[in-house]
Amino acid sequence: MIKPLLFAVATGLTLQAQATTFAYISSPADGLISQYRLDESNGALSLVQQTRAGEQVNPLAASADGSRLYAALRAKPFTVIAYRIEPGSGHLQALSQGPLAESLAYLALDRSAGYLMGASYGGDLLSLQPVETGDAAQIRTYKTGMHAHSVRTDPSNRFAYAGNLGVDQVLQYRFDAAKGSLEPIGSGQVAAPPHSGPRHLAFAPDSRFLYVVGEMSGTVSVFAIDPDSGALTPMEEVAGIPERLKLAHGEVRDARNNDLKDDPTPRIWAADIRMAPDGRLLFISERTSSSVSVFKVDPGTGRLTFLDNHAVQEKQPRNIAVSPNGQWLLVTGEKSDTVGSYAIAPDGGLRRVSEAPSGKGALWIEMVQVPQG
Incomplete structure (x- = not known):
């Protein structure tokens, strides 16, 4: 039950x-x-x-x-x-559980925290469900192209976007918090650069721009967000993987090709993307080289400048997260025994300052400020 x-x-x-x-x-x-x-x-x-x-x-x-x-x-x-996060201690107290539509590669809350949104890589769908019920009948699903990989609402909570890796598209929707629904904006999608593999998303703090990391290209695609309709307009694609890493272009990974397990070629395999709280630095992780690339963001135009790529000690880094004060970057490694903390310099440089033991295959990071009890 x-x-x-x-x-x-x-x-x-x-x-x-x-x-x-x-x-x-x-x-x-x-x-x-x-x-x-x-x-x-x-x-x-x-x-x-x-x-x-x-x-x-x-x-x-x-x-x-x-x-x-x-x-x-x-x-x-x-x-x-x-889970309830206990004030003061931050300890987790299990409250309840409920069904999901599919195996989810991505989970997010809308900005009002009233709905859970998910993306299923294998099920080729997005899901939307209210947090206050465990009734499977209230889960709405939206079919996508092959390999949906992320879904998030913008800071205004009026629009939602999804990375659709397998078909090189970014999906665009109006989010209706009253009805708990997603409605396509225009055709419902905008093209990402061919063979880039749009994966995870990040927003400018003022909701004017969307940034999408390409898993296979190691690039960041920049889109302008129309403030009235939410429609996306492609602006630029900026490379984040320097030639010195000697990585070939990536390929889609799934059961059909045995997740590239028989391919000895070192290939681009980008994963996460995170924006600094002040909107002036952007970070992406790359798993094959175990590195993090940093971009400078022009808050006025939304455009990016690649700064540098930094090796990290965490092997095969999946997720990264920037601290609320913007001074520290946390990095997990799927093949690492530790989680690393890195100081972020004003110019985007990274310096490892601390570590702690990790669970096995650590990947997803959520960072929050918990009030004192």
């Missing part, structure tokens, strides 16, 4: 002046969610607690107010677990 999701996130809650920054990192290989404390004064990272979530726990989504964390399990039956 499915347990109902017991809550709706409280509205109007603001972080108290005194808050602690915690990171929550999932590790599918051991089914854990690890909680870390980040000291934003010096970048020190420490493991606080590990919670057994379940087999193949993967994407996470945290509410902006630091009160809730949601975790998707990619083993059948596909399930989302809701």
Whole structure:
């Protein structure tokens, strides 16, 4: 019997002046969610607690107010677990669980934290469901092209966009929070550069621009967002993988080609993209070279300038996250025993300052400021 999701996130809650920054990192290989404390004064990272979530726990989504964390399990039956983040300690308290439409590669909350949004790489669909119910009948699904890989609402919460890796498209929707629905904007998609593999998304803080990392190209595609309709206009594609890494162009990875396991060629395999809180630096991770590339952002025009690519100690880095104060970058490695904390210089340089033990196969990071109890 499915347990109902017991809550709706409280509205109007603001972080108290005194808050602690915690990171929550999932590790599918051991089914854990690890909680870390980040000291934003010096970048020190420490493991606080590990919670057994379940087999193949993967994407996470945290509410902006630091009160809730949601975790998707990619083993059948596909399930989302809701946790209360305890004030002060940041410990996770399981509240409820409910069904998911499919195995999700990506999980996100809309900006009001009333709906969970998901992207299924294998199921070729997006999903949308209210957080306060565990009724499978209330899950809406939207078919996509091959390999949907991300979905997020923009900072205004009026529009939603999705990276559709297998067909080189970015999907565009109007998000209706009252109805809990997605409506296509225009044709419902805009073309990304051919054979780029649009994967994860990041927004300018003012909602004017969308940035999409290409898994196979290692580039960032920049789109202008029409403030009235939400329609995307392609602006530029900026390379993020220097020639010195000697990486060939990437290929789509799935069961049809054995995930490229028989291909000895070192290929571009970009993963995550994150914007600094002030909107002036942008970061992407690249797994084959175990590195992070940094771009300077012009907040006025939205355009990018590639700054540099930095090797990281975390092998095969999947997800990255920027601290709320913009001074620290956390990096996980699917083949690393540690999570790393890196100081971010004003010019985008990275310097490793701390580490903490990771779960097995650590990948997804959610970082929040938790108010004191």
